[in-house]
């Protein structure tokens with residue numbers, strides 16, 4: 320199952336048809352896949368995670384059993400263990416310290432779900448996880464990622480939180496690269512991070528689109544920079560545009 324065969328199948332059969340047709344091969348390859356996923360939430364409703372969980376259950380089980388996802392606050396909760404009133408700062412007991420270890424190693428697929436949060440006054444402190452701003456977390460994780468998947472409309476361009484007709488404009492919710500449909504926001508560039516980004520818009524994207532794209536990335540069927548031509552001007556994979 321080479322890259323071109325996968326892309327041709329998706330463009331002819333659609334993401335769902337591709338998964339159905341190639342499920343045995345995908346599951347077999349996933350069992351020996353080396354790539355890992357770090358999945359960080361910004362400002363969103365977790366509907367993208369729910370959509371992913373609604374994808375083909377055999378493929379989902381394979382991904383979870385093989386521990387392809389190594390950080391996800393909803394799926395892999397393990398944090399805040401106290402012993403005798405003292406918080407254990409141990410990667411084995413607290414996923415936050417585990418993430419610090421993962422970031423030192425690098426080379427993972429970073430999935431961003433939800434918008435980044437800039438406000439107030441560019442501090443990012445309107446959205447915190449364990450005391451750290453989500454924006455800071457995403458920038459830090461992006462620095463060691465091999466590719467970033469901006470999952471859903473929120474992460475792609477701001478989405479519902481980024482609606483600029485409301486008071487949200489004060490809070491400032493951009494996507495990873497875009498804010499709105501045309502304005503380009505170079506948060507990563509501002510921090511000297513030059514990583515490939517794939518946008519998969521949709522609120523949420525369809526389960527089979529998320530699963531197919533994640534499978535392509537986990538199986539290294541898409542690599543950068545050589546596969547940059549597979550993306551359109553909005554950084555969507557041309558054969559899986561979301562929506």
Ligand code: SF4
Pocket residue numbers: 362363364365366367432433470471472473474478479521522523524
């Ligand atoms: S894109 Fe839609 S479904 Fe996904 S986190 Fe944002 S609001 Fe929720």
